[in-house]
Amino acid sequence: MKIFDELQQYDYEQLIFCQDRESGLKAVIAIHDTTLGPALGGTRMWTYASEEEAVIDALRLAKGMTYKNAAAGLNLGGGKTVIIGDPRKDKNEAMFRAFGRFIQGLNGRYITAEDVGTTVEDMDLIHEETRYVTGISPAFGSSGNPSPVTAYGCYMGMKAAAKEAFGDDSLKGKTIAVQGVGNVAYHMCQYLHEEGAKLVVTDINQENMERAVRDFEAETVDPEQIYDVDCDIFSPCALGAIINDDTINRLQCKVIAGSANNQLKDAEHGDILHEKGVVYAPDYVINAGGVINVADELLGYNRDRAYKKVEGIYQTILRIFEISKRDGIPSYKAADRMAEERIQSLHRSRKTFLTEERNLLNIKTR
Numbered sequence: 001m002k003i004f005d006e007l008q009q010y011d012y013e014q015l016i017f018c019q020d021r022e023s024g025l026k027a028v029i030a031i032h033d034t035t036l037g038p039a040l041g042g043t044r045m046w047t048y049a050s051e052e053e054a055v056i057d058a059l060r061l062a063k064g065m066t067y068k069n070a071a072a073g074l075n076l077g078g079g080k081t082v083i084i085g086d087p088r089k090d091k092n093e094a095m096f097r098a099f100g101r102f103i104q105g106l107n108g109r110y111i112t113a114e115d116v117g118t119t120v121e122d123m124d125l126i127h128e129e130t131r132y133v134t135g136i137s138p139a140f141g142s143s144g145n146p147s148p149v150t151a152y153g154c155y156m157g158m159k160a161a162a163k164e165a166f167g168d169d170s171l172k173g174k175t176i177a178v179q180g181v182g183n184v185a186y187h188m189c190q191y192l193h194e195e196g197a198k199l200v201v202t203d204i205n206q207e208n209m210e211r212a213v214r215d216f217e218a219e220t221v222d223p224e225q226i227y228d229v230d231c232d233i234f235s236p237c238a239l240g241a242i243i244n245d246d247t248i249n250r251l252q253c254k255v256i257a258g259s260a261n262n263q264l265k266d267a268e269h270g271d272i273l274h275e276k277g278v279v280y281a282p283d284y285v286i287n288a289g290g291v292i293n294v295a296d297e298l299l300g301y302n303r304d305r306a307y308k309k310v311e312g313i314y315q316t317i318l319r320i321f322e323i324s325k326r327d328g329i330p331s332y333k334a335a336d337r338m339a340e341e342r343i344q345s346l347h348r349s350r351k352t353f354l355t356e357e358r359n360l361l362n363i364k365t366r
């Protein structure tokens with residue numbers, strides 16, 4: 001892998017490798033773009049097959065955060081961390097504290113939060129060393145686990161996509177195939193079940209699947225079969241790149257709306273969905289509820305204000321479908337256009353010299 005070629009291709013600002021031998025920390029922080037403000041994005045802990053795979057994941061996820069934060073109207077740039085390791089076996093206090101010190105060393109250029117494989121407890125350990133961490137315990141006056149809020153945003157975004165596809169945003173009686181019923185999807189399924197949707201779920205974790213059967217009367221299928229389910233809506237809520245050459249022609253749905261980051265393996269898969277008339281709610285727009293929620297901590301957390309902002313995902317998704325129709329482009333491109341226009345217009349306004357930039361961070365010093 002030619003690192004600088006990778007960084008130049010999508011104009012990444014910075015890539016940081018963090019190593020702490022005693023705790024076993026091996027982390028990669030990618031900062032994509034800080035035009036709008038400090039880079040905010042979660043920390044993923046995962047058993048990567050290679051170091052290269054970890055770097056690529058950090059880069060892709062960081063760029064996604066730039067677009068997510070811009071499209072959500074936040075004054076934040078995009079970054080992300082991956083920690084190489086098994087979240088069930090390799091965590092320890094020293095690891096997260098060492099990581100917290102690396103974040104502190106970036107002096108506010110990067111702010112972290114939860115992602116797959118990390119928890120509120122991990123964020124609390126990071127918080128022992130740095131103030132540049134969100135999603136910490138409500139006991140600190142913070143917002144806690146972002147997953148339920150991400151779920152609410154996905155539910156709102158799914159309703160908007162249903163309105164576009166079926167002319168009505170009700171999900172009553174709709175068959176929804178959910179891939180992965182973990183933290184986000186469990187809460188999302190609760191909203192869907194309450195509205196009277198019929199759920200077909202899958203997961204590689206048997207316990208999570210059984211929980212969905214018990215609590216939401218969900219049917220189950222094997223993980224590989226989820227793509228073939230005859231459904232109205234497919235909701236990918238596990239990992240990325242699941243809309244790819246092998247799966248795209250198997251999907252039976254009219255709508256794709258789920259929480260997973262980087263759902264399209266490549267841009268061409270978004271083009272194919274558009275040609276097929278599948279209504280695709282762009283991943284980084286529909287799953288922005290978590291980041292909108294943790295970003296509210298930077299103002300002094302207010303739950304009602306955060307949920308109100310998350311509700312706005314409904315209108316943002318509708319706006320993206322409008323741009324898609326107006327410009328004759330797929331929805332993923334319409335979302336990119338919206339995010340890029342915001343970044344570019346604010347980039348231009350920064351040519352005005354200020355002696356002291358307004359501090360976008362209002363994090364209390366410990």
Ligand SMILES: NC(=O)C1=CN([C@@H]2O[C@H](COP(=O)(O)OP(=O)(O)OC[C@H]3O[C@@H](n4cnc5c(N)ncnc54)[C@H](O)[C@@H]3O)[C@@H](O)[C@H]2O)C=CC1
Binds near residue numbers: 205
């Ligand atoms: N937690 C949050 O607030 C946010 C999460 N996301 C994204 O949403 C997705 C889900 O996040 P979480 O619910 O927090 O993670 P999670 O780890 O709690 O849930 C993911 C679930 O998917 C299952 N899974 C993994 N591979 C699978 C496969 N091949 N087939 C079926 N199931 C599989 C796992 O067993 C797990 O139950 C991730 O892509 C994450 O990056 C995006 C924005 C915010």
Ligand SMILES: CC(C)CC(=O)C(=O)O
Binds near residue numbers: 290291
């Ligand atoms: C706080 C997190 C939910 C932000 C993030 O990393 C994401 O939205 O993917």
